[in-house]
Amino acid sequence: MLQIEPAILQYPDWKGHSFLREEVAKFLSDYCHSPKPLKPKNVVVMNGCGSLFSALAATLCDPEDAILIPSPFYGVITEDVDLYSSVKLHHVPLYSQVVRSDVRPFQLTVEKLENSLKEAKKEGLNIKALILLNPHNPLGEVYSSEEMISFLEFAKMHKLHVLVDEIYMLSVFNKTDTFRSVLSLDGLPDPQRTHIMWGVSKDFAMSGMRVGMVYSENRDLVQALDQLGCFHGVPGPTQYQMAQLLRDRDWLNSEFLPENRQRLREAHSFMTEELKKLDIPFLHRSAGFFIWADLSKYLSEKTFAEELSLWRCFLKHKVLLSCGQAFSCVSPGWFRIIFTDQLHKLKLGLSIAHFHFSSCLLVQLNI
Amino acid sequence: MLQIEPAILQYPDWKGHSFLREEVAKFLSDYCHSPKPLKPKNVVVMNGCGSLFSALAATLCDPEDAILIPSPFYGVITEDVDLYSSVKLHHVPLYSQVVRSDVRPFQLTVEKLENSLKEAKKEGLNIKALILLNPHNPLGEVYSSEEMISFLEFAKMHKLHVLVDEIYMLSVFNKTDTFRSVLSLDGLPDPQRTHIMWGVSKDFAMSGMRVGMVYSENRDLVQALDQLGCFHGVPGPTQYQMAQLLRDRDWLNSEFLPENRQRLREAHSFMTEELKKLDIPFLHRSAGFFIWADLSKYLSEKTFAEELSLWRCFLKHKVLLSCGQAFSCVSPGWFRIIFTDQLHKLKLGLSIAHFHFSSCLLVQLNI
Structure with missing residues (x-):
């Protein structure tokens, strides 16, 4: 090569x-x-x-x-x-x-x-x-x-x-x-x-x-x-x-692309199921590496300041999501969740996020 | 690698x-x-x-x-x-x-x-x-x-x-x-x-x-x-x-750099000797891939228009030099001659240039 x-x-x-x-x-x-x-x-x-x-x-x-x-x-x-x-x-x-x-x-x-x-x-x-x-x-x-x-x-x-x-x-x-x-x-x-x-x-x-x-x-x-x-x-x-x-079409068509799509499908499916369990609304699409999800229910107020605060709270607990502001979204509370990672990392990230949702909320409410 | x-x-x-x-x-x-x-x-x-x-x-x-x-x-x-x-x-x-x-x-x-x-x-x-x-x-x-x-x-x-x-x-x-x-x-x-x-x-x-x-x-x-x-x-x-x-210092110091410098020296030496034979003034330096030479004696007038005309004449005969204007030189007639090429190409280029110097001049004088 x-x-x-x-x-x-x-x-x-x-x-x-x-x-x-x-x-x-x-x-x-x-x-x-x-x-x-x-x-x-x-x-x-x-x-x-x-x-x-x-x-x-x-x-x-x-x-x-x-x-x-x-x-x-x-x-x-x-x-x-x-x-x-x-x-x-x-x-x-x-x-x-x-x-x-x-x-x-x-x-x-x-x-x-x-x-x-x-x-x-x-x-x-x-x-x-x-x-x-x-x-x-x-x-x-x-x-x-x-x-x-x-x-x-x-x-x-x-x-x-x-x-x-x-x-x-x-x-x-x-x-x-x-x-x-x-x-x-x-x-x-x-x-x-x-x-x-x-x-x-x-x-x-x-x-x-x-x-x-x-x-x-x-x-x-x-x-x-x-x-x-x-x-x-x-x-x-x-x-x-x-x-x-x-x-190298043989390898692309018979190996790489099917395998890649299969992995994307599986990871996406896992993440969407988890979001459903958490009752988090999201756009159900089948392209790209990410899910656009509405976490606004975790905001104490529907403002971008609170969105940033929630993003910081995730980051503090070592979960990196991208908040809507980074995409110039006009509605506060939306986050881009990357699902193309190894399953154990996704599971760990989700469990941390889930565990800390309540504490994040408490932080934001200054309680 | x-x-x-x-x-x-x-x-x-x-x-x-x-x-x-x-x-x-x-x-x-x-x-x-x-x-x-x-x-x-x-x-x-x-x-x-x-x-x-x-x-x-x-x-x-x-x-x-x-x-x-x-x-x-x-x-x-x-x-x-x-x-x-x-x-x-x-x-x-x-x-x-x-x-x-x-x-x-x-x-x-x-x-x-x-x-x-x-x-x-x-x-x-x-x-x-x-x-x-x-x-x-x-x-x-x-x-x-x-x-x-x-x-x-x-x-x-x-x-x-x-x-x-x-x-x-x-x-x-x-x-x-x-x-x-x-x-x-x-x-x-x-x-x-x-x-x-x-x-x-x-x-x-x-x-x-x-x-x-x-x-x-x-x-x-x-x-x-x-x-x-x-x-x-x-x-x-x-x-x-x-x-x-x-x-890879061993290879650079014992192989590549000495060999490269030796080749540069030889090619430079060949080209400067040829320029001397043609009675073309040049700066005698020992760095880089080029010789800065004064071809103004081949210009019918000491102008940049004539310099460009000489450059075109070389090009027409498949000899590519860079004229002083390309380097914003203030004195017309200087050319950059690249000497880092294979000897047979340098010889061919020189012989063509030499043969056509007179005809280039004739072209410039519109004779």
Whole structure:
């Protein structure tokens, strides 16, 4: 697997070595079920999707421009787009309350996107793009094709770029949730403004490998990313290893992916059963590594201060959860519970959490 | 050499894994002859020195701030500091003409630094730092300790940060040029504002490996670089390989470095002899991969337009040289000639160049 040839020790094509981009195009064609083979020239490889968010924000936006993102969302993106380029995120708030029987809690709709865009414009913000996470982190939500197309049509109408982050696309572990990649659609509404991201950090559990990729038909964008690529290069030998991994379909299809999904299913099932026993409401989804759960009943007051206090209480007892504030959630009390760990650790964490729920409450009530 | 343990496949410390930073500290302590052992906590590893320039500019400067750099200089730095952070370089022009017998052509002096700083201030520029390349690219210059200390004292007096890029430190191939790293000095004039860079791209001929590092005692800077490190991460397995390489002193000292220096010496000697035969003036230095040569006698007029025309003429005949403009040189006609290639390629390039010198001239004179 280790290959050190002179060519891969030299300065690379900053978009990624052609042998890797070819392999990525084949891989995405297959696993995203694209109607036509995807093209290697539309692939840009960088050292992680954080780098891609940074480079995409820098190329698509001017400083102080803004990007729409439904909240809650994977909070790191805030720094990804801001640290280098001073690009801000404008949140599209999704609420936990269900006001009609035909909507899900935290459901994204075009109406909400429209409202937020209007509000942003009123505030004088120049909205350049929309970020969509599918499958969603932290909600575990998987959008239907119809939903996704409606979001893409909304973006087209307002000439917004769309960054579709599909980094959990191979971590959908129950057949009830059918994931459809944007790349599987027969003709994108606005292909020049639709850019799809994937990486190996989550689906291959290799965040330390620092490999992410974007697929875009926009030549100007690819060229601009090429310019910034010198800051986000992946070592040649790593690119060689990645190409080998993506090419190894036998092992991926017959060993890794089934085993990985089976483990995800089992761990998810264990955790949801435990949450039910504790009478904790949660979103029942089948994608990603986490469960979005409502712990607000343990808050003495429904405030973010109390949410933080509960988070600190968990941490004090060595249970690390992520609180809703970290995802810019608008309703206090929601937590992201990671279930992808060894069973004995999950059991220990749960027993500690359960045991201390009452004491946490007492602390918060200053009793 | 390939090591894939779970820990190195997980999100790393963004400054670099501790095992690598420890190895870097030991390596720099030894090869830079530091009076005291250097500390791993002062090391930040990123994917190449281009990334480090970008991150250092972003952390030390505000947008539109400027950094002093003597010209000619490795031109890529212009984009490194500007692309993400809009930081500009303010050139300290070094001239080829020798006005006094005790100065070298293109010699950097504190007087020139002072003059450029004054001029920058007059232009309303906010100068935050000074970049020094030692050994120098493209001049091949190696500064004496006395010179380097005088530059550092200048910077201290004006409260400027200094980025000392020592990326060619192990590529000094004749004993006539004695390189002394800034890290070998007994007490830096302003340690909180002095930051030393090195990487494996040049000295180990591994630009495709994307590994660079900075050594700085400034805790705030290290912390800020840590924040930006998520965009410049090096894969865990690559970090493991690098640590192994840096640790392998027997091979480095008895095999690689002597052989590498011997090859550099031979290739340099061949090229300088050929330049003498062609009566082409050049700087006789013993560091780096290049010779800075004066081809102005082949220009029909001493202008940059003619320099570019000569460069194009070489290129047309498949000889790639870098012209002075690429290094912001103020005197037209200077070229950087890379001599680190196989002998038969150097011979072929030279014979083509020689054969076409006259025809190039004819082209330029439109004859």
